[in-house]
Amino acid sequence: MMRDAYATFLECARRVCHALSKCYACRGSLRRVFLAYHGVASIVVWVFGARLSLLLFALLTLPRLGCIAFALIWPTPDPSFAEGKGMESFIQPTASGELLSGTFGAVRSGGTRFHEGIDLKPYLPLTRKGEATDPVYAAMGGTVEHLSSVAGRSSYGRYVVLSHIVDGVELYTLYAHLASVSGLIKPGQYVDAGTLLGVMGRSASGYSIPKDRAHLHFEVGLRFGDDFDSWYGRQKFSSPNYHGNSNGMNLCGFDPLAFFEAYRQGKIANMATYIRSMPTAYVLRVNIAQVPGIVRRSPGLLGAELPAEGVAAWDIAYTWYGLPKQFTPLRATDLGPSDKPGLIRLRAVDREQVGANRCRNTVRMKNGKPAIYSDTMSSLEMMFGMKISP
C-alpha cells in the first residue's frame, strides 16, 4: 500500500519535473525547487509514511503552482524562440521573402490578406530528397478534436486540431501542412503537452508549397460554433465539410507569437483575463435571448454573471480581426427602445482599429461609417446556431 502510494508520488514528481523542464516561464528555478522537494519528500516518506508525506508535499508545493496555470511548449524541436533568438531564426516567410509574412495578422499581399497563425520553419536536417523531418508536438495538454489525414481536403493539407480547457476558456490549437499524422493519436484522446502529433511538411490543397518552404502552420484561438455542419449545409458550397466543427471557418485564431511571448514573461496569470484584455475594436449589441455554446464552453469569457432571470441580449466585444473576446449578458431592463428581438447593431467602435482594417470582413469603414460585414454575421450564426438577418 505504502509502496504503491510512494510509486505514484514518484511518478507525479517525475511528470511535474518533466513538464517544468519544457516550460519556458519556469525553466530553471522552479524545476530545481521541485527536484529539491523530491529529494526531501523521499526522506519524509521513508520516515513518516506515505499519506502524511503526500499531504506535506501538497501543502508545500501547491501554493507555488499558482504561477503555472498550464504548460505551454513550442510545437517543434527548434530552440530558437526559447533561446531568445530573432524571428528570422524560426519563422518561414512566404515566397515574398518578407519575414512578417510568416507571422500573424494583416501581413500578406500588401496588408490585404490575413494570416491566421504563424509559419515555423524546419530546424532538423532535411532528408536527402530535401523534405522536412521535424516532429510536431502538442503545445498544451488537451483533447484530440480532429485529424485530417487526406491532404486534398483542406487548404491546411493534413492537419490536427486539439482543444484545451484553461481557466474556464476552451482554446483550440491547430497544426497544419503536416507530411504525416501520427498513427498513435485518435479523436477524443487526451494528450499531454509535448505529445507527438505528426511530422512537419508541406501538404496543402488548392495550392502547392515548395520543398524549400516546408513549415508548420500553427494556430491558437477560439471555436465559434458547436454545430458547424448545419451552418455549412445552409451555404451553397460545392464540396462537403470533411472537418466537422474543426473546419477553419469555425475557428478564430489570435497571435500565437504574442501568446508565447506573454507566457514566457509570466504575464498570463489567467487565460480568460489574457483574452478579455486584448484590445477591443468594436462591441456588438446582439438581441438574441439565448446563451450560445461558446459561452457554455468558455464561461471565462463572460463579462458579467449570467442573470438569474435569463438573458435578454448580449454585448459582445471583438478584436479587429473578429475574435469574440468578451460576452456581457444583458437583462431586459438593460435594453433601449432600439433593441428589437433579433437586431444586431454596433454599440461601440474604435475608429482607429476599424479604420485600419483592410483585410477582414468583420467591421470596416464604409462611406466613412463603420459597418458590419459578412464574416461577423457568419460567426454570429455559427455561435448562436441560427440564421440571422443583418
Ligand SMILES: [Zn+2]
Ligand atoms: Zn500559415
